[in-house]
Amino acid sequence: MAFLLQADAQTNPRQAAGRLKSHKQKVSTNLMVKEPLFVTEQPRERALLVGIERGAVDWPLEESLAELERLVDTDGAEVVGSVSQRLTSPNPRTFIGKGKVAEVAAAARALEANLVVFDDELTPTQQANLEKEVPGVKIIDRTALILDIFALHATSREGRLQVRLAQSQYLLPRLRGMWSHLAANRMGGGVGSRFGEGESQLEVDRRMVRKRIGSIRAELAKVRDERAGQRKARLASSLFRVALAGYTNAGKSSLLNALTGADVLAYDKLFATLDSTTRRLVLPEGREMTLTDTVGFIQKLPTTLVEAFKSTLDEISQADLILHVVDSSAQQRDAQTHAVRDVLEQIGAHEVPQILVFNKCDLLDEQQRELLTSRFPQCLSVSALTGEGIDGLLGRIEQAMNATSTLLNILVPFAEGHLVQLAHERCAIVSERFTEGGTALQLQVPPALVSRFQPYKI
Ligand SMILES: Nc1nc2c(ncn2[C@@H]2O[C@H](COP(=O)(O)OP(=O)(O)OP(=O)(O)O)[C@@H](O)[C@H]2O)c(=O)[nH]1
Ligand SMILES: [Mg+2]
Incomplete structure (x- = not known):
């Protein structure tokens, strides 16, 4: 039963x-x-979506709402309808116009929706006004929805702390004096009525949230110290660091798995990955590198999240090479690519060399493939699913490694055999000869190792 x-x-x-x-x-x-x-x-919550049509070429309203629906679905609710309005800019009082607010209230009643989700971030004032005018229904915005999904998917201590930090920062300006009605009741006069009890309660709430933000930051700093230690160890090992970055659901985790045999969670939901995972990878020539999977991006990515996830995003900005993974089959492929470039710029990663990797090419037909290569002659088409194009990708990574290395001719005495081993693990060997004086090598040396081999230069 x-x-x-x-x-x-x-x-x-x-x-x-x-x-x-x-x-x-x-x-x-x-x-x-x-x-x-x-x-x-x-029972799944029933959500009504609300968006405004601004005439944007990049993200037409239907596409933006379709993405919002995927977000709602990822968060476990069910979309029962949508309401939209053509506006050049949002209404400062209620985001949508007065008449539209009434329409939303009526639609929510008719569809028995218990949740209304706005496709943009609402200001605290807009949210408060909407809650008054569409009573009995939870009003949330895109940012709150994304924060909720992050909270749902956060598993590591750092991930959870980062999400709590972003949530608290989002909450702070939105706190309202929950006890202000008590003050209003006493407005008849008398002792205490002049204090504005509601306001002071609001102050207490704000202080509490600020305090919480402070303690989360302190805890995060501790966790980050540990991580910085790990990153330093990786830096010291001077391995070439490659980061996977891209729109959520583009297939970054699947590519990490395909390239390294890792077993990272990859599934058809948005923001499946929040914590970065790093794996070592031996390239066909024998050189080693690290590959890091990271959190996905999305259009209108909440700024609180970018700030809170700074240390995770540092994995991208401090990499030697970024593989910008694009879902080549996505309807909004180009708009997604632009959105990712914007975030990369925002996090200071735009100067790191990049390779554009068009994933999921197995989903394209011949004509679509031709169109893609004619538009992006340098692009790489791969499929994490079928393995197509993976060898080509590894070759391109090797080329990128060579581009940052220095060509050296060295003679290593036989007594220094460990240096020859290091050369094989970290450098591209152009030639190797055994001579009376030791091993003569011509090799491509990554920047961090040049000083180690310089003394043996011939
Ligand atoms: N057909 C096809 N599907 C793929 C390919 N690569 C990934 N997928 C599917 O796309 C979905 C998302 O893949 P993930 O690897 O989780 O994507 P991600 O970029 O890590 O996503 P987030 O971590 O959520 O940002 C999964 O259902 C994968 O099975 C591919 O090359 N071809
Ligand atoms: Mg992932």
């Missing part, structure tokens, strides 16, 4: 919820029952 009801809740949550309610009413009269008889899943 329990199982049946649970399955039912998944297929038809509202009906199941209704049945559960009547059952609950029944059991509440039965004093023998102390524990609920069964646990069912919460």
Whole structure:
């Protein structure tokens, strides 16, 4: 019975919820029952989407709302409808116009929505006004939704702390005096009525959140010290660092898995990856490098998240090479690519050399493939799924490594055999000869190792 009801809740949550309610009413009269008889899943929340059509070429409203729907779905709610308005800029009071607000309230009632999601970040004032004018429904914006998904997917201590920091920063300007009605009740006069109790409560709330932000920052600093130690160790090992960056769901984790045999979670949800993962990789020529998978980007990425995830994003800005992974089959492929470039610039990673990698090429037909290569002659088409193009990608990484290295001719005495081993692991060997005086090598040396080999130059 329990199982049946649970399955039912998944297929038809509202009906199941209704049945559960009547059952609950029944059991509440039965004093023998102390524990609920069964646990069912919460019915999915019903969301109404709201967006404005600004006439943007990059992100037409339908595409932006389709993405918002995926975000809502990732967060576990169900989209039941959408309302849109053509506006050049948002209304400062309620984001959409007055008449549209009434339309949203009516649609929410008709569709039995308990959640209204705006496709942009609302100002604290807009949110407060909307809550008043669309009563009984939760009003959230795109930023809150993304923060919620991050909270859902955060697994590591650092990830969770970063999300809590971003959430608290988002919350701070949105706090409202929850007890202000008490002050209003006493406005008849008398002792205490002049203090504005609601305001002071708001101050208390703000102080509490600020304090929380302070303690999260302190805890994060500790975690980051540990991570900085790991990163330093990686730097000291002077391995060439390659970072995977790109739009969420482009296939970064799948590529890490395909290239290194790692087993990182890759699935068809937005923001599956929050924590970066680094793996070593031996290139066909024998040189080693590290490859780091990172959090995905999205258009209108909340700035609080960019700030809070700074140390994770440093993995990208401090890399020697970025593989910008693009979902070549995405409807909004070009707009996604631009959005990623914007974030890379925002985090100071735009000067790191980049290779544009068009992933999921298995989903393209012949004509689409030709179009892609004619538009981007230098681009690399790969498929993390089928392995197509992976060898070409490795070759391009080797070329990029060579571009940053110095060509040296050295003679290493036999007694210094460990240097020859180091050369094989970290450098591209152009030629190798054994002579009476030791091993003669011509090699491409990465910047960090030049000083180690310089003394043996011939
Ligand atoms: N057909 C096809 N699907 C792919 C390919 N690469 C990845 N996918 C699928 O795309 C979805 C997203 O892949 P992920 O590797 O999780 O993408 P990601 O960029 O790491 O996404 P986030 O971590 O959420 O930012 C998964 O369902 C993958 O199976 C590919 O080359 N071809
Ligand atoms: Mg991922």
